[in-house]
Amino acid sequence: MNLYFRFFALLIRHIFPRPAQDPFSACTTHFRVSLGDLDLNMHMNNGRYLTLMDLGRFDLLLKARIFWKLLRLGYYPVVVSESIRFRKSLEPFQRFAIVTRMESWDDRDIFLHQRFVRADKTVAEGFLKARFKQRGRQGSVPTAELFKILGLAYTGPKLSPLALAQTQIESQLTAP
Numbered sequence: 413m414n415l416y417f418r419f420f421a422l423l424i425r426h427i428f429p430r431p432a433q434d435p436f437s438a439c440t441t442h443f444r445v446s447l448g449d450l451d452l453n454m455h456m457n458n459g460r461y462l463t464l465m466d467l468g469r470f471d472l473l474l475k476a477r478i479f480w481k482l483l484r485l486g487y488y489p490v491v492v493s494e495s496i497r498f499r500k501s502l503e504p505f506q507r508f509a510i511v512t513r514m515e516s517w518d519d520r521d522i523f524l525h526q527r528f529v530r531a532d533k534t535v536a537e538g539f540l541k542a543r544f545k546q547r548g549r550q551g552s553v554p555t556a557e558l559f560k561i562l563g564l565a566y567t568g569p570k571l572s573p574l575a576l577a578q579t580q581i582e583s584q585l586t587a588p
Contacts, residue, residue: 454503456501462538481562485546492521492541495539502530511526516571518575
């Protein structure tokens, strides 16, 4: 239930107009570890990191002022794959931030890097591949179409070394 509170808190923060953030720049979203985030070891549950990463991506869409536009057009993001690496634990009531950055893209997927930061140190980082779908439409929305709708210049795929590595790993997992 506390994720709904966090979700609505993000929405409320965006009621008052502010300048739109560049969708390619890093978006920082602040949180505090709550009791509902804890596992039996009394640190943040590993699954909660992935759930909070959803809120970090949502915040990026809100700050870039593209969420509502996409929603009106029936577009919605889906996660294709994600991985996370933990370095340190987050303890009860600690403040932390998730730094979300759109790192690269290809013709249908967008690759994002998300870091959990506490006291200027990365405690966990995740990397994911997402794509957009449109209600009532089969298949994924091409990245070029998505960029055009958002008024962004699309000059073709831009894959980082991390995105290339992720794509190679996935192709090996799906090979017969």
